[in-house]
């Protein structure tokens with residue numbers, strides 16, 4: 001018989017085992033110890049044990065679903081009207097018995113009781129409060145397409161498809177760096193600075209990423225000192241056991257509106273890759289949302305190639321959700 005309950009303090013080692021036997025696909029880190037789960041999940045300031053629902057059978061944990069909330073638009077607090085399903089998994093030998101569906105129903109119940117009007121399964125870009133550094137690579141922006149029959153599972157529970165995020169990789173050992181006239185001109189005019197200076201980060205950023213190695217990248221005009229492009233590098237060391245190489249992610253690349261179309265973002269990415277190669281980094285990852293054509297063209301020109309896709313599904317909730 002399967003029973004359901006909320007998280008207990010003694011669960012982490014058993015959840016770690018569940019993670020490692022659940023075939024979560026290449027977007028899930030593996031081979032990490034319980035302390036990492038502690039950092040990425042249980043120590044987050046908004047972790048609520050009642051949102052982490054456990055399925056037990058035959059004296060063991062056989063499934064879990066983790067519900068939470070995204071942040072307000074100004075990223076200063078949780079927005080309890082926007083629920084998330086941050087994770088869901090069932091041990092392979094217990095699948096197709098309705099356990100996933102029941103975990104989902106209980107996760108929705110938890111969210112409705114706290115005021116959620118919508119639930120996003122997979123949480124979406126910048127929406128997930130948990131699993132940074134261990135799921136999704138640069139960001140746990142959704143559930144990995146190939147890892148489960150997600151469409152069947154969520155459609156059968158009345159969800160509609162949401163955002164698609166493409167994961168792209170560049171293997172720094174393969175091929176040459178791109179070359180073009182703007183890159184050469186920018187290299188002469190601009191200085192690149194990589195620092196551990198953490199600035200302009202919101203509460204939501206700190207709450208989710210404080211356990212991750214993060215560096216700031218800046219491109220500045222040599223003459224005026226003015227910063228023309230910025231970005232961040234996040235360490236992906238937890239993926240070394242799965243991918244077999246040292247990897248980092250580049251994210252949050254920003255060029256101010258009046259500085260665009262001068263190749264600054266391109267220079268920032270190409271130059272960062274060059275410097276990372278010198279630090280023995282082999283793989284660089286970026287994530288691009290499906291509607292961001294400019295970013296997709298940029299990273300394609302910088303020789304990144306699509307390797308996976310993260311997806312979300314959504315459902316409106318109301319107080320009748322049972």
Ligand SMILES: CC(C)(COP(=O)(O)OP(=O)(O)OC[C@H]1O[C@@H](n2cnc3c(N)ncnc32)[C@H](O)[C@@H]1OP(=O)(O)O)[C@@H](O)C(=O)NCCC(=O)NCCS
Pocket residue numbers: 022023024025086087088089090091094095096097098099100101102143144147148149150152153154156
């Ligand atoms: C997705 C997952 C949670 C589903 O768990 P489950 O307990 O097998 O799901 P259920 O038995 O409750 O299925 C409910 C419905 O979903 C659909 N469904 C689920 N798995 C399916 C499959 N493999 N093929 C087709 N439909 C499927 C069916 O409509 C099913 O209803 P039915 O059995 O009456 O036809 C499970 O496959 C899993 O753990 N996959 C890996 C999860 C993962 O990668 N998580 C990473 C993010 S944390």
